[in-house]
Amino acid sequence: MHKFTLLSLGGACLLSLSAQAAFTTKVPEQVAFFDQLRAHCGKAYEGKLVAGGREGDGFTSQRLVMHVRVCEEDQIQIPFHVGENASRTWILTQTGAGILLKHDHRQPDGSDDESTMYGGHTLERGYGNYQRFPADDYSKDLFTRLGFPQSNGNVWHMQVYPDRFTYHLTRDAREFRIDFDLTKPVEAPPAPWGYR
Numbered sequence: 001m002h003k004f005t006l007l008s009l010g011g012a013c014l015l016s017l018s019a020q021a022a023f024t025t026k027v028p029e030q031v032a033f034f035d036q037l038r039a040h041c042g043k044a045y046e047g048k049l050v051a052g053g054r055e056g057d058g059f060t061s062q063r064l065v066m067h068v069r070v071c072e073e074d075q076i077q078i079p080f081h082v083g084e085n086a087s088r089t090w091i092l093t094q095t096g097a098g099i100l101l102k103h104d105h106r107q108p109d110g111s112d113d114e115s116t117m118y119g120g121h122t123l124e125r126g127y128g129n130y131q132r133f134p135a136d137d138y139s140k141d142l143f144t145r146l147g148f149p150q151s152n153g154n155v156w157h158m159q160v161y162p163d164r165f166t167y168h169l170t171r172d173a174r175e176f177r178i179d180f181d182l183t184k185p186v187e188a189p190p191a192p193w194g195y196r
Helices: 029-040 137-145 151-155
Strands: 004-009 010-016 044-053 065-066 073-083 085-094 099-105 118-121 130-134 155-159 164-171 174-186
Touching: 029 073, 029 085, 029 099, 029 130, 029 155, 044 164, 065 174, 099 130, 118 137, 118 155, 137 151, 151 164
Parallel strands: none
Antiparallel strands: 004 010, 044 065, 044 174, 065 073, 073 085, 085 099, 099 118, 118 130, 130 155, 155 164, 164 174
């Protein structure tokens, strides 16, 4: 609950907001998107690579599982397991100006991977079943520093329908897409690396 205080200074009344409170606006389409994901909290689903797979890419021929593991009021955490690799967690946060997507990458000991917390923020309202996240400045700086400037054009797309969740990456001359079957929950995998 926000705490407001009415102050009188020289006959003028000012409305002050406590330091802990913040004015935020939630967009209905983005709230609907969050709610659709939140409906799957605690469940895990198997996916299929439908675009962008290449032999030896670390994804082809691996079992792909997403787990809607943590659902808070303004944040959803979705570990993405690739075979035995539990290094990836998608973190979606409602910021008051939209939705922020970050990719938390960890080493097996739980420490940060050198390529971590990249992603982007929505720039438009989107739809209740679709949101788009162009790479942010932090990600562009990271990709450039790591020698992958071509990734500066990354745009991540997420779609959620009653029967399917799609994680989709696009940029010039590159597409990567996984569809997860939401009609068939699977056993939830262990916690991702670095999480309890």
